[in-house]
Amino acid sequence: MSAVTAPAEVARTRSPLRVLAWVRRHLLDAYALLALGYLFLPIAIVIAFSFNNPLGRFNYTWQGFTFHNWAHPLDYPGLSGALRVSIEIALLSSLIATVLGTLIALALVRYRFRGSSTTNLLIFVPMTTPEIVMGTSLLTLFLNWRIPQGFGTILIAHVAFNISYVVVTVRARLVGFDRHLEEAAMDLGANEVVTFFRVTLPLIAPGILAASLLAFALSIDDFVITYFNAGTTTTFPLFVWGSARVAVPPQINVVGTAIFLVAVGGMLVNVVWQNRRARLSA
Amino acid sequence: MTAVGQVSDAVARDEVGDIDIQLIELSKRFDDVVAVDALSLEIERGSFFALLGPSGCGKTTTLRMIGGFEEPTSGRIELAGTDVSGLPPYKRDVNTVFQSYALFPHLTIFENVAFGLRRRKVRGDELRRRVVESLELVGLGGLERRKPRQLSGGQQQRIALARALVNRPRVLLLDEPLGALDLKLRKEMQLELKRIQHEVGITFVHVTHDQEEAMTMADRIVIMNHGQIEQLGTPSLLYEQPRTAFVASFLGVSNLLAGTVTGADRVRLADGTEVRVQRDALGGRTGSVQIGVRPEKLRLDGSESNTLEGTVAESAYIGVSTQYIVNTAAGAVTAYVQNDRPGAQAIPDGSRLTLSWNPDCTFVVDAQEAS
Numbered sequence: 326m327s328a329v330t331a332p333a334e335v336a337r338t339r340s341p342l343r344v345l346a347w348v349r350r351h352l353l354d355a356y357a358l359l360a361l362g363y364l365f366l367p368i369a370i371v372i373a374f375s376f377n378n379p380l381g382r383f384n385y386t387w388q389g390f391t392f393h394n395w396a397h398p399l400d401y402p403g404l405s406g407a408l409r410v411s412i413e414i415a416l417l418s419s420l421i422a423t424v425l426g427t428l429i430a431l432a433l434v435r436y437r438f439r440g441s442s443t444t445n446l447l448i449f450v451p452m453t454t455p456e457i458v459m460g461t462s463l464l465t466l467f468l469n470w471r472i473p474q475g476f477g478t479i480l481i482a483h484v485a486f487n488i489s490y491v492v493v494t495v496r497a498r499l500v501g502f503d504r505h506l507e508e509a510a511m512d513l514g515a516n517e518v519v520t521f522f523r524v525t526l527p528l529i530a531p532g533i534l535a536a537s538l539l540a541f542a543l544s545i546d547d548f549v550i551t552y553f554n555a556g557t558t559t560t561f562p563l564f565v566w567g568s569a570r571v572a573v574p575p576q577i578n579v580v581g582t583a584i585f586l587v588a589v590g591g592m593l594v595n596v597v598w599q600n601r602r603a604r605l606s607a
Numbered sequence: 608m609t610a611v612g613q614v615s616d617a618v619a620r621d622e623v624g625d626i627d628i629q630l631i632e633l634s635k636r637f638d639d640v641v642a643v644d645a646l647s648l649e650i651e652r653g654s655f656f657a658l659l660g661p662s663g664c665g666k667t668t669t670l671r672m673i674g675g676f677e678e679p680t681s682g683r684i685e686l687a688g689t690d691v692s693g694l695p696p697y698k699r700d701v702n703t704v705f706q707s708y709a710l711f712p713h714l715t716i717f718e719n720v721a722f723g724l725r726r727r728k729v730r731g732d733e734l735r736r737r738v739v740e741s742l743e744l745v746g747l748g749g750l751e752r753r754k755p756r757q758l759s760g761g762q763q764q765r766i767a768l769a770r771a772l773v774n775r776p777r778v779l780l781l782d783e784p785l786g787a788l789d790l791k792l793r794k795e796m797q798l799e800l801k802r803i804q805h806e807v808g809i810t811f812v813h814v815t816h817d818q819e820e821a822m823t824m825a826d827r828i829v830i831m832n833h834g835q836i837e838q839l840g841t842p843s844l845l846y847e848q849p850r851t852a853f854v855a856s857f858l859g860v861s862n863l864l865a866g867t868v869t870g871a872d873r874v875r876l877a878d879g880t881e882v883r884v885q886r887d888a889l890g891g892r893t894g895s896v897q898i899g900v901r902p903e904k905l906r907l908d909g910s911e912s913n914t915l916e917g918t919v920a921e922s923a924y925i926g927v928s929t930q931y932i933v934n935t936a937a938g939a940v941t942a943y944v945q946n947d948r949p950g951a952q953a954i955p956d957g958s959r960l961t962l963s964w965n966p967d968c969t970f971v972v973d974a975q976e977a978s
């Protein structure tokens with residue numbers, strides 16, 4: 326092989342290689358964009374259609390842009406009541422589940438008691454049980470115990486499925502917790518209660534906040550379990566389902582979008598807060 | 608109570624020689640491990656006391672039982688004469704400097720140091736004054752508003768000390784407080800800790816596995832092994848008159864030579880040489896024993912009364928001294944010779960010489976277990 330032909334040959338063999346490398350380098354980007362699009366397209370449509378001005382009762386085809394729906398977000402019979410029930414249940418159930426779940430997580434991480442390893446496993450059962458099974462079995466339970474269905478049974482059901490998520494989230498935070506910090510607090514004169522509120526709780530607070538946000542989000546959009554245990558009470562998801570047969574008002578999109586924005590906002594606040602704490606402490 | 612009574616109480620409390628901590632037959636068992644084994648110990652008020660021993664010998668467990676973090680399996684702990692065995696840590700007049708420092712990451716340095724005072728309802732100007740005073744004691748005034756992670760390891764160590772001392776406890780417990788520092792900082796902090804202890808006059812119980820650290824700092828040292836006390840005493844007593852082979856080799860370098868007791872102050876070595884030892888050191892032992900001599904007590908010019916013939920196998924010049932390994936019929940012996948005269952020449956390898964040492968520098972320990 327002569328010295329003159331060599332560079333030309335190298336160039337020829339290299340250029341397809343270079344294209345391949347370029348494709349390979351950008352394949353992941355392209356894939357990520359597609360995946361994101363796939364995830365966000367439905368949300369984008371929900372948001373877009375909250376600005377639609379539909380002709381009939383069904384908000385299914387794009388007719389024209391309007392702010393009317395956002396100006397009158399609850400202007401549809403029954404919607405505001407259902408939304409209110411949903412928010413009440415989400416607030417109450419996430420609060421109760423957060424308190425109970427945090428205590429369970431503390432017990433599981435801190436103490437070896439009879440059945441603690443079984444509990445550690447059982448905690449995952451509600452997360453893996455199909456919702457339809459959980460919904461129907463709760464229904465069976467309430468019927469057998471003659472508990473009247475309504476707000477109370479929805480609340481009980483939501484607390485039941487939320488607890489597992491709280492336990493798992495808070496437990497993750499507790500596992501990396503330095504027990505010497507609590508010993509140091511006691512060494513300095515703090516009893517068990519003071520130690521918990523001054524040292525333990527502030528340090529696991531980010532985990533607890535994340536858990537309660539998750540519980541709130543899971544509760545406010547639950548349909549299946551709620552459907553079986555609601556009686557005559559109507560939550561927002563049940564309302565959407567019920568009205569869909571006769572009408573789909575754009576107000577549903579408005580409320581859906583609002584819930585989405587609140588959830589994203591809460592998530593961002595939590596992330597920013599945690600980053601700030603991470604920078605300042607630990 | 609009358610004023611006179613109060614004064615005499617105060618005097619009694621501060622009298623030197625009072626016992627601050629008393630451990631009585633203290634034991635701790637973890638499942639099948641006996642971490643601390645029937646330990647009895649008295650620690651005098653105002654002393655700098657070191658718990659010294661190899662890793663795993665039960666030092667931390669002992670300290671944690673005094674602090675109240677570990678329940679004894681049996682035995683008692685008395686602080687200033689009162690039994691505290693069942694009391695939680697927050698009811699004991701004791702503070703701890705943890706090896707990991709355990710500073711509260713979510714609180715400022717000020718609040719870390721103020722934590723104990725706030726629990727005792729100290730507020731306002733007095734709180735501020737005592738926190739600042741305590742930070743100045745450890746040389747870290749002005750860092751009040753920082754968070755722990757913004758400080759270096761050495762600074763965190765001092766904050767942990769300030770946080771404990773600000774409460775003016777009866778006893779301060781320190782679990783390998785210098786273990787995480789680099790060598791230079793560790794040497795500095797050893798002297799610093801000793802200065803602080805002198806300044807505040809509080810009893811310090813210092814856990815370490817570093818014999819040099821214990822020797823440098825402590826008034827009294829207890830050497831532990833397998834959860835039991837090997838020997839207790841001042842650094843010089845432990846060094847000059849170790850009672851067990853373990854103490855002799857754990858604390859510095861020792862030459863141990865096997866022999867047989869032949870009289871009230873005489874031991875015949877393996878090669879037949881007879882040497883004299885202190886009567887006390889022999890402690891009524893008979894039969895097989897080991898005698899010990901520290902390397903710096905040996906003379907190479909045969910000027911002392913105990914003698915042993917040998918050949919220089921190896922020598923190393925170390926600056927302040929020259930170290931020789933001398934092979935004798937009774938075993939290999941290490942000797943340090945001070946380089947205190949100008950132009951002294953090292954003795955060449957292979958030279959015959961007579962090692963000699965003073966009988967008063969000779970200690971006796973039990974014979975090695977046949978293995």
Ligand SMILES: Nc1ncnc2c1ncn2[C@@H]1O[C@H](COP(=O)(O)OP(=O)(O)O)[C@@H](O)[C@H]1O
Nearest residue numbers: 637640641642661662663664665666667668669
């Ligand atoms: N919480 C525990 N559970 C089981 N064994 C332990 C525990 N703490 C200490 N030990 C055991 O007790 C012995 C003494 O430990 P420790 O007091 O930490 O020794 P040191 O501080 O002298 O290194 C060791 O054998 C250790 O493994």
Ligand SMILES: [Mg+2]
Nearest residue numbers: 663666667668
């Ligand atoms: Mg230890």
